[in-house]
Amino acid sequence: MKKRRKRLSILGSTGSIGVNTIDVACAFPDRFEIVGLAAGRNIHRLKEQIRRVRPRCVAVCDEETSRALEKMLSADAQAVEILWGEEGLCRVASLNEVDMVVSAIVGAAGLMPTLAAVEAGKDIALANKETLVIAGELVTRRLKAAGGRLLPVDSEHSAIFQALQGNSPAAVKRLLLTASGGPFFGKNPRELASVTPQAALRHPNWSMGPKITIDSATLMNKGLEVIEAHWLFDVPVDAVVVHIHPESIVHSMVEYVDGSVIAQLGVPDMKIPIAYALAYPERLPVEAPKLDLFAMKALTFYPPDMDAFPCLGLAYRAARIGGTMPAVLNAANETAVEAFLAGRLGFTDIPRLIARVMDAHETKKADTVERVRQADRWARDTAHALLDGAPALSEPMDHHSNVAGPAAH
Secondary structure, eight states: OOOOOEEEEEETTTSHHHHHHHHHHHHOTTTEEEEEEEOSSOHHHHHHHHHHHOOSEEEESSHHHHHHHHHHSOTTSOOOEEEEHHHHHHHHHTOTTOSEEEEOOOSGGGHHHHHHHHHTTOEEEEOOTHHHHHHHHHHHHHHHHHTOOEEEOSHHHHHHHHHHTTSOGGGEEEEEEEEOOGGGTTOOHHHHTTOOHHHHTOOSSOOOOHHHHHHHHHTHHHHHHHHHHHHHTTOOGGGEEEEEOTTOOEEEEEEETTSOEEEEEOOSOTHHHHHHHHHTTSOOOOOOOOOOGGGOOOOOOBOOOTTTOHHHHHHHHHHHHOTTHHHHHHHHHHHHHHHHHTTSSOTTHHHHHHHHHHHHOOOOOOOSHHHHHHHHHHHHHHHHHHHTTGGGGGSOOOTTTSOOOOOOO
8 A cells, every 4th residue: 555645844944954855855755745835035935945846835924025925926826825924834834734844944933833833743853953942841741742753853963863763761871962163163262253254154064044054153053952952852961962073974972871872974964864854763765975984084073162162151051050041042142143144243242142141031930932932032132232232242251151061071
C-alpha cells in the first residue's frame, strides 16, 4: 500500500531554513506535500514559492503586505488563501490537514505560531530556538499534553538528537555543543571594538540570515542553543558545555557516564538536519556534499573566550536564573542586534546593552504566555530607552554581567 505523503506547513518560508526545507521537500515529492507557507515581507520570494509548491494558504506579517501579495499573484495562478498577522501565522501552523510544522521564523515572533502548532498536536521541526529560550517550560508542558513531537533542526541539536538514539537519558553525563567561533575567532576585545556590520555578516562556514549571523559572531547564538538544549533534552544547564570547533565538521557530541563520547559529523549543509527532522526516524538520500574525513588535515577544539565574547556568559546567567530572565535576554539581544546592523550600536556594546537590561529586570515565573510576552515587551522598551543614551554604554560591564559557562574540561 502506498504511503501517504507527509503534509507540511513552513513558518518562515522565505528565510534560509525555509528555502532549504522547500528544496528538500520538493526533492522527494512522493514523501512530502507543502500545504501552508508563512513569511514576513519578502513577497517576491514568497510569490515564487507559491508558484513552485502551490500551497492551500499562506500568511504574511500584516494586512498591507497581504494586499501587495494578492496583487502580485496573477489571475490565472492557483487560488491560494492569503492570511496576515499573528492570527494568520497561527492558522497556518494549526491547519487540520497538516502533519508537521517547520518552525523557522527568526526570533520571538515564532513563539505564538509554534505554540499554536503545539496545541494542535502537530509534530514540530524546530529551527526557531527562541521559542524554547523564552518559554521552554510552557512549550514542553503543553507539548506533553497535546502529544506532538519536537524534532530539532539546528545542526547542533540535530547532532545531539542523533547521538542520543538507542541510549538511556540516564546514561548522559554532558552535552558538548560545538561552535564555529564565527568570523572573529581568536580576536581580543580591543580588536572587536571596531568591528563593522559588514565584517560581522561574513560567516566563514554557514550561510544564514543576518540576525543569526550576528548572533554567531557574538556567540549569543551558542548561548541561546545552550538554553534550547536544556529544554529539548531535559538536562541541567551546567551539563551543556560549549567548545569552539572552527571546521564545523563535528556538529555536537554526547558524553556518557562510562566515558564514551558519540559525535555526529558532516559537512556544514542545513539540508542534512532538515531532512532528518522531516523524515525521522528514516534518513533520506539528500543531495549534499559528502564528508571526506581522509582529506581533513585536522579537527580542532578550543574553549570559548568569555572575556572577548561575553554574550555566551550572559546566556548561562539567564538560564541559571530562569523564569522570565531568558525572555529578557533574548528580547534585549534582538534589539541590540537591530541597533548594531543599523549602525546605532558598536559590536562590543551588544553585550553591554543586554547586561544592563538584565540587571534592571525583576525576574518572575514564566508560567503564562502573557507573562513571557510582558517580559519581552519590557526588555525591548528598556533596551530602546538605554539606546537613547548610547554613549553611556562604553562604561565597563558589572562584575556579575560576564558570567562564565561551565568549564570545557
